[in-house]
Amino acid sequence: MSDTQADPETGDYEAFGELLDQAVNHESAPKLLVLGGDTVNNGSSAEEWGAFRAAAGGRLDDMTVAGVPGNHDNKPLLAEQFDYPDESAESFFYTFTSGNVFFCMLDSNAMGGGNKKDADWLADQLASNDASGADWRIAVCHHPFWPAIEIPKDIQRAQTMRDVFLPVMEAGGIDLILCGHQHLYARTELFPDMDNVKNKMVQIMVASGAKESYKPGDMDYIDITAEAANYLVVEAYSETMQITAYGNTGETFDNAAINRQV
Numbered sequence: 001m002s003d004t005q006a007d008p009e010t011g012d013y014e015a016f017g018e019l020l021d022q023a024v025n026h027e028s029a030p031k032l033l034v035l036g037g038d039t040v041n042n043g044s045s046a047e048e049w050g051a052f053r054a055a056a057g058g059r060l061d062d063m064t065v066a067g068v069p070g071n072h073d074n075k076p077l078l079a080e081q082f083d084y085p086d087e088s089a090e091s092f093f094y095t096f097t098s099g100n101v102f103f104c105m106l107d108s109n110a111m112g113g114g115n116k117k118d119a120d121w122l123a124d125q126l127a128s129n130d131a132s133g134a135d136w137r138i139a140v141c142h143h144p145f146w147p148a149i150e151i152p153k154d155i156q157r158a159q160t161m162r163d164v165f166l167p168v169m170e171a172g173g174i175d176l177i178l179c180g181h182q183h184l185y186a187r188t189e190l191f192p193d194m195d196n197v198k199n200k201m202v203q204i205m206v207a208s209g210a211k212e213s214y215k216p217g218d219m220d221y222i223d224i225t226a227e228a229a230n231y232l233v234v235e236a237y238s239e240t241m242q243i244t245a246y247g248n249t250g251e252t253f254d255n256a257a258i259n260r261q262v
Contacts, residue, residue, distance in 0.1 A: 001208035001231045002036025002180025015210040017055035019248055023231045024059045032098050033063050036180035037070025037142030044074040068105050070142040095125045101236050102134035108143035112157040114164040126172025136236050137174045144179045146203050148186035150217045177203040184213045185226040206230055226253050
C-alpha cells in the first residue's frame, strides 16, 4: 500500500481502513505490510497519526509493518510509528529479509540529490550475503523511477534516480520496484526497454488512500493504469513472483507474473 492519506477535505481515514481490512483478510493471509510513503497528509501531526491508527484498528497488531518516507512525512514522528531499525531513524535507508525476499527500503526524498554515498551503500547491500541468499530482491521508494504523469519535478527527480541508482539496482538484480506518489495505479511493461534496462525489472505504483486519483499521462513504458484506490498482494515463490492488484470494491484489475532471473 502507498499514499494511504485521508481525503484532505474531510480528514477521514475510513476509506483506508476499509481497504486495509480487505487486504489483511486476503486468502494468502499476509504477515507483512509494506507502506510506500505519505502514510498521512501531515506527518508532523500526532493527531493525524492517531486517526490513521484508529482507522487501522487492530489489523496491524499481528503484522510486520515496514515503510519508506514520502514527501508528506516527518521522519522522527514516522520512526515512532512502526518497528524501523535504529539506523533508519535519520536516513531511512535500510534493508531486511522477509521469507525469500530481500527488501531495499529507500528514501527517495534524498535520492533526488543523486548522492554517490547512498548509491554505494545500496551496492554494498545488494552484494551482501542476505541479498545473494534470497530468491527475490524488491526495492521500495516513494517517488517513481518512471513517472506515470508529466509533472516536471517528478520527471527531473526520476531522471536523477535512474542515472545514479538504476545501474546499481540492475547490477544487484532488483526484480521489482514498488512506489507511490502520483496517486494512481501504474505498472510498467513486464519486459521493459527503458534507459537500456536489460533485466526484467518492473515498477508498480499504487495509491491506497482517499485522495482523488490523478489522470495518467501517455507514457509508452506504462502497460496498465487504474484510478481507483488500490493495493497489491505479492506472493513470492521460488521461481515466480505473482503480483495481483485489487481495487476498493475487491475487484482484480491487474495480474503480473515475474520469473526469477537466472
